[in-house]
Amino acid sequence: MSKTVYRTCPTTGLRIDLSAQALIKANAVAAVVFLAIGGLFGLSVALTRWPAVHLLPADWFYLALTAHGLDVLLLWIIFFEIAVLYFASAILLNSRIAAPRWAWAAFALMLGGGLVTNVAVLQGQSSVMFTSYPPLMAAQHFYLGLILFAVGALIGCFVFFGTLVIARDEKTYQGSIPLVTFGALTAAIIAVFTLASGAIILIPTWLWSIGLVSNIDPLMYKLVWWAMGHSSQQINVSAHVAIWYAIAAMLFGAKPLSEKISRTAFLLYILFLQLASAHHLLVEPGLSSEWKVFNTSYAMYLAVLGSMIHGLSVPGAMEAAQRARGFNNGVFQWLRKAPWGNPAFSGMFLSLVMFGFLGGISGVVMGTEQINIMMHNTLYVPGHFHGTVVAGTTLAFMAMSYLLIPLVFQREVAFPSLAKWQPYLFGLGVAGLSLFMMGAGTLGVARRHWDITFTSAPFDFNYPPTAYLLMGLNGMAAIAAALGGLMFIVIVVKSVFFGKPVRDRITLAAPSGQPISAAVASYGSAGTLRIPGTLVLVGVFFTAFVLYYFVNWKYLSEVWPMR
């Protein structure tokens, strides 16, 4: 076996296995490339749904929508997640990475699979949306590419588990793994279930597209497919929560308020988050209310409890760290004095707030069987998940990139003044996308629908004029989001390929006195609960949550009058 070569990071003091570093770079770069492609398709979709623009013809619209979902939701997110897994295991544990050859094989499978599926979509015979529900049938290589990608990502997860074992055996850390690594472990566990479910359902579907299997039961497909489709969103949540903790630790030296409570919150994810897959089948006949309500309500609320714990714990940890540094005036001095001009911080904080307010609240509302019926399959759904997976996950991953560029790529972040504004512009655009789509969905506008005017339809149907207004605003928000995304791509490409090398120690935003490695790569709690500012923020969140939840029940009572 070849000998592992390390370098020592001058900023964090962490020992870095160079093959882990190369793998992180490769996966992160692939991720960003697919974000660029997928983002462009997203923009074209949004411009098509802007009635006054109506950019693409119908067949191209569905092709672009399929490519958008595929490239951003699967490829961008999962490539980046694999980079996060390697970072949180090999780097944070000071360890060598397990089986680098396998990790490269995984990368090749993912990249090859991703490209094959993209080709299938662009050839035009596979505009089946990324959900590919039978009886819609795509070209065979559409499924084959997805299967290769899933197998590759699964291998990546096992490299992560292997690295955990190596680190423990070689005693590169003491006691328990750090919280960020524990969050990544949560993501990896959910990923195993996710990718296995994906393979289980896509293999027979692929055989069906070849003609070797005569029939795929649509309901059975939906059931198993969503074990992948939904759970993969829970990989995202776990990964971006881990990143919130990582950024808080790296920028503020923040320790979690309580290791025990944060880890228990991750355990709630491991046990319950994946069951919420059932919310995608809430209007399906043939499944009992017991199954639906158990999986979406009882289990999901436990998982939501986990998210609320993190939502308190992450800002709380930052507040405690800032107060320890002397920002003690009033309730919010700690927050005012935060490094708002540092895109790693602003991206992370916007991600935290928007994930909670936009994605979180709407998710609980839609996960409730009774009120779900009002927005099922409307634009409310993409409105919700652009709050979770774009405002939450994508923005968190962007924020993390601003730290990976100097620490892992050893390059200075290019165009610093552009970088300063990037999270705000992207965040603003995405908040608009999310809110306007939710608004239009509340008025009944369907998702995945090319023409809301129904020009060539045999029946006349008119949405209220507000719906048109909202779709126009949505198109403008999409332009803002796309510009913010483009800024990110330009900054990353310029920094990574043409950036000035970083050789010395760099200063992360708020020097905390203790080495960064001690904050991000070790076990330990902040040991204080004096976080009045965070409690106020959480209070605001709960008020918004409760009000919105009850407003929706009130709507429901109007939809279904009981007289």
Added chain:
Amino acid sequence: MSEIEPAPDQEPLRIPFMQRVLDNHFLLLFLGVVVPTVLYIIWGILELVQIPVAP
């Protein structure tokens, strides 16, 4: 922290039960796969196969 040698007159270091569970990564992996497989997939499939086939 099992590697810490307890001083001869001390009780061996007791790690709380929950912490041992959380440190057992493969137990967590097992739970994270089995719980949704049973409650979501298997329970769901059992309901689907009971739907009578249309004549």
